[in-house]
Amino acid sequence: MAEERVAIQLIVNGRAVRGQVEPRMLLAYYLRDELGLTGTHVGCDTSQCGACTVLLDGLAVKSCTVLAVQADGCHVTTVEGLAEDGQPHPVQQAFQEEHGLQCGFCTPGALMLSAWLVDHHPQADEAAIREALDGLICRCTGYENIVRAIQRAQALRQETAEPLAGRAQGGVSR
Amino acid sequence: MSQAIFGERVQRKEDVRLVRGRGQYTDDIQLPGMLYAGILRSPHAHARIKRIDTSAAEQMDGVVKVYTGRDLKGRIGSIPTAWIPPDSDLKAVEHPALAYDTVRYVGDGVALVIVTERALVEDALEAIRVEYEPLPSVTDQMAAIQAGAPLLHEGAPSNIALHWKVGTDTEAAFQGAPVVVRQTFRQQRLIPNPMEPRATVAQYDTVTGELTVWATTQNPHIHRFLMANILGIPEHKLRVVAQDVGGGFGSKIACYPDEVLVSYAARDLGRPVKWTESRSEHFLVTTHGRDHVDEVELAGTQDGRILAIRVRAYANLGAYLSTAGPGVPTILFGLIVNGAYDIPQASSEVYGIFTNTTPVDAYRGAGRPEATYLIERIVDRYAQEIGMDPVEVRRRNLVKKEQFPFTNPFGLTYxxxxxxxxxxxxxxxxxxxxxxxxxxxxxxxxxxxxxxxxxxxEMCGLGPSQVAGAVGFQGGLWESALVRIHPTGKVTVFTGASPHGQGEETTFAQIVAERLGVSVEDIDVVHGDTDRISMGWGTYGSRTTAVGGGALALAVDRVVAKAKRIAAHMLEVPEEAVEFQSGRFYPEGNRDRSVSLQEVTLQAYLAWNLPAGVEPGLEASAFYDPTNxxxxxxxxxxxxxxxxxxxxxxxxxxxxxxxxxxxxxxxxxxxxxxxxxxxxxxxxxxxxxxxxxxxxxxxxxxxxxxxxxxxxxxxxxxxxxxxxxxxxxxxxxxxxxxxxxxxxxxxxxxxxxxxxxxxxxxxxxxxxxxxxxxxxxxxxxxxxxx
CATH class of the missing domain: 3.30.365.10 (Aldehyde oxidase/xanthine dehydrogenase, molybdopterin binding domain)
Structure with missing residues (x-):
């Protein structure tokens, strides 16, 4: 049954948005269907695959596990908001350079998770990177080039000062 | 001619949109007035449908329409298989888009709901009441062929969908063999699980009668071909589009009931309809892979020479025959069970079996992984049996370099x-x-x-078409390409292949760039749209580059040949005396004078001064059918x-x-x-x-x-x-x-x-x-x- 709607307001990719949503609406579908931000993909219904990962107040979360009403008052960064001033985020550049994507469907989630990882664990070694990727299922790459891309992004990140992924909220790892 | 583009690690052109979240996957499509579809699925593996009560669902706010199998019987044709292996006695059973009488696996569709909002799909499905009479079921293929097993289809006694034998007479080799190794391998059922679930959006133009279907498919032209027949829509009024597709691995080859149902509803209601599979639904209804029981026997000598291999396979095909289902455990498996080895005698016998399970079709490798698994495993067993290093056994039996082209015991020419x-x-x-x-x-x-x-x-790069016909594939296996050089020298390439992650927007641009001397950035590759590409057979069986790339190379060569005639005219030398290198035409042996491809192209379109008999424009197409x-x-x-x-x-x-x-x-x-x-x-x-x-x-x-x-x-x-x-x-x-x-x-x-x-x-x-x-x-x- 359609339920009554609740008013929410949040900052998405640096832009203030207001909406009326059903309490049961997931953040992933709010972003996709209401805001037209279709870069955030839904690949499963058990919060396993991670394709829908976004940054919520700087933390990488699966947006299929968050209700839109829970995001009220939060900063959300999606893949569409990852680049700044037309410049790709280091993970976007690195995924291209290292062929870290094939079909591209898990890629938005992989990028958001990687952006968080690169900003908050810049020194993560290969084993730690593989461990951190546990919340992501990719069927195309065998993860090999995703791992390489994250390592490449770590190197690119060293060359830039600003922690881009955490810029909205200072990005404290919780 | 080389610009060192062929062979280079060129970054992918498709990534520019994909890393920015700007891909266009089917579920991303939003159309004004769009409705959402959901399919009610059987919770029983085998049951008779006694009664369906849709009244409560129909009265809900936001529910536009509910269809049952009985509503659609006679309006939508049976979902066909497209692979009929010869001499296999294939039982082409009916596969209704919605079950109207009997459900045959958990996930079989029984009703279709059309609602106004995505979230209402689940509400409407929950409100439908179905009364089932459960029937005995069987999921294991070995159990399904036993006497007294529940029968799925009247027309398929013992649940045997097909029985197929091929190869040479191995009996003598086994009788005299010093060593015989026997092993039964179970190659378990797998779920392909591309990360993008399947989806369909259909839009019907009530004025022109044109139906546009955006679908998660590896082969939009095959979908158009099949759906035109299933739905009775004239093929020229049906457009199938697969823009970005999030992986397939074989599971997006088949024409499923789902896209047919959504298309039917869009036409029936005159409004766009979207259906997106949940992952849970994907597990239940998107085709599965493998599921073989293989009895394998190998005959050999004590000193490591393999004399014969004999295979009897029991392949679980699921409840219905999927599009390529019957071909996978027969043609793509049985003809190559000798693997990379020169084995004098070999035979395969395959039973394809109906069970109360999700239909089985291609999954990455499709038949060849099963064949490779059993030969590579039995060779190791044999090595163990005769006490020889598995490397040494392989060395002694691998086909040698000088034996190519090598004809295997099934008649394939490696x-x-x-x-x-x-x-x-x-x-x-x-x-x-x-x-x-x-x-x-x-x-x-x-x-x-x-x-x-x-x-x-492994055998791949499917064609040739003549072979496709001989092995019962109900389609061609050539591929098409069209290369169009625009008046300013930019290039658009149209391919009948339908890549969905394999990167041919880039590799095909590399093929063209290298041959034309045009930069990769100036070449766009268009795929996955039956309105923009005349015909093609799609991407599966590792065929895109071998066959689609072959078509492309031929089309480029034709463009260059025409450009050469125009260049000769411009350079005032005979055509035979024109050389083409790195995007420029030169008189033979003279690097002082030249015209660029771009200059030639412009002249081709202006047509102010073309040589006699040369038509304006600069494009060429090729339909390439490989010979092997x-x-x-x-x-x-x-x-x-x-x-x-x-x-x-x-x-x-x-x-x-x-x-x-x-x-x-x-x-x-x-x-x-x-x-x-x-x-x-x-x-x-x-x-x-x-x-x-x-x-x-x-x-x-x-x-x-x-x-x-x-x-x-x-x-x-x-x-x-x-x-x-x-x-x-x-x-x-x-x-x-x-x-x-x-x-x-x-x-x-x-x-x-x-x-x-x-x-x-x-x-x-x-x-x-x-x-x-x-x-x-x-x-x-x-x-x-x-």
Missing amino acids: DSGNYHQALDLALKTVDYEALRREQEALRQQGKYIGIGLSTYV FTYPFGTHVAVVSVDADTGEVRLLRYVAVDDCGPVINPMIVEGQVHGGIAQGVGQALYEGARYDDDGQLVTGSFLDYAMPRARFLPRLETLNTVTPSPHNPLGVKGVGETGTIASTPAVVNAVIDALTPFGITDLPMPLTPPTVWSAIHAARQTGGAS
Whole structure:
């Protein structure tokens, strides 16, 4: 049954948005269907695959596990908001350079998770990177080039000062 | 002519949109007035539908329409199979888009709801009441052919969908053989699980009568071809579009009831309709793969010469025949069970069996992984039996370089190869001798590592069409290309292949760039739209580059030939005296004068002064039908450790040597191999679909079905040897499936090798800790290694 709607307001990719949503609406579908931000993909219904990962107040979360009403008052960064001033985020550049994507469907989630990882664990070694990727299922790459891309992004990140992924909220790892 | 673009690690053109979240996947499409569809699915494996009450659903706000199977009977044709293997007595049973009388697997559709909002789909489905009379069910193919087993289809006695035999007479070879090894292998059912669930958006133009269907398909033209017949829509009024498709691995080849239903509703209601599968639904209804029981016998000599192989396969086809379902365990499997070996006698016998399970169709490799698994495993068993190193047995039986083109016992002609070279490179890379010494030393300490090989070959690059016809594939297997140079010199390429992650927007641009001397940035590759591309057969069977790339090369050559005539006219020299290099035309032996391709193109369009008999414009198309399959090959080596106390297998090292002929983009080829290996490792160690006794899929989510994760895998080492195919314009062979085909037996061989001290000779996949631990435990009870 359609339920009554609740008013929410949040900052998405640096832009203030207001909406009326059903309490049961997931953040992933709010972003996709209401805001037209279709870069955030839904690949499963058990919060396993991670394709829908976004940054919520700087933390990488699966947006299929968050209700839109829970995001009220939060900063959300999606893949569409990852680049700044037309410049790709280091993970976007690195995924291209290292062929870290094939079909591209898990890629938005992989990028958001990687952006968080690169900003908050810049020194993560290969084993730690593989461990951190546990919340992501990719069927195309065998993860090999995703791992390489994250390592490449770590190197690119060293060359830039600003922690881009955490810029909205200072990005404290919780 | 080379600009060093062919063979370079060119970054992918498709990534520019994909890393920005600007891809256009089917579920991303939003149309004004769009409705949402949902399909009610049977919770029973086998049941008669007694009554369906849709009244409560129909009265709900936001519910536009509810259809049942009886509403649609006679309005939508049966969902057909497109592969009818000859001499197989195939039972082409009816497959209604919605069941109207009997449901035959958990997931079989019984009703279609059309609602105004995505969230209402579940509400409406919940409100439909269906009364079922449950019937006895059977999910295992060996049980399904026993006397007294529940029958799925009246027209298929004993649930046998097909019976097919091929090969030479092996009887004499077995009778006189000094060594005979027998083993039954169960190759478990797998779930392809591309990360994008399937989806369809359909929009009907009530004025023109045109139906546009956006669909997650690997082959939009095949979908158009089939759906035109199923729905009775004139083919020229039906447009199928597959823009960005999030992986397929064979599961997006089939024409499913779902896209047919959505298309029907869009036309019936005159409004756009979207349907998107949930992952849970994907597990239940998107085609599964493998599911074989293979009885294998090998005859050989004591000194390692294989004399014959004989295979009897029982393939589970599920409840209905999927689009390519009958072809996978027959043609794509039975004809190549001798693998990369020169075995004088070989035969295959295949039973395709109906069960109360999800239909089975192609899954990455499709038939060839099953064939490769059994031959690579039985060769290891044979080596063990005669006490010879598995490498040595392979050396003695692999087809030799000088034997190519090699005709196998089933009549396939392997185009080219140098199998021993790939084997040697792999062994050198892993330092095989050192590994064997390390293994021995560790065994002394009660630690177990294993080394497993797979020296595979596979047939891919499907065509030729004549063969397609001979083996009962109800389509052609050529491919089309159109190359259009615009007046300013920019290029658009149209291909009938339909890549969905394989990167041909880039590699095809590289092919054109190299031949035309135009930069990759100035070339766009268009695919996946039946309105923009006249015809094509799509992407599967590792055919896109070998066949679609071949078509493209021919089309480019035709464009260049025409441009040369115009250039000759401009340079005032005879056509034969014009040379084309790096985008410029020169008089033969004279580099002082030239005209660029761009200048020639402009003149071709202006047509102010064309040579006699030359038409304006500069584009060409080609329909390329190859003369043979391509046969990529290689050697994969897996090194594993087995923890004897927990049964846990760890993959320590993986080296893949593949030969797919000349490599257009090494980065992309490596990526294909990486992903293939992960899927093959998944089958060996982690993945397996299971049904319970009532026919419920108990591995129906990512919580229950173990997909490979990053931490399960080591660094993957990939190398190449290069042996061109002699028969296609680029010399290339397919590489999309080799990783999956080669890796499963390599890993299982490694685990069994590690377990040699326990006297374990085979274990059923997946080799999970309980399976391995139980075997070790049992061996220890009977006095195996302590």
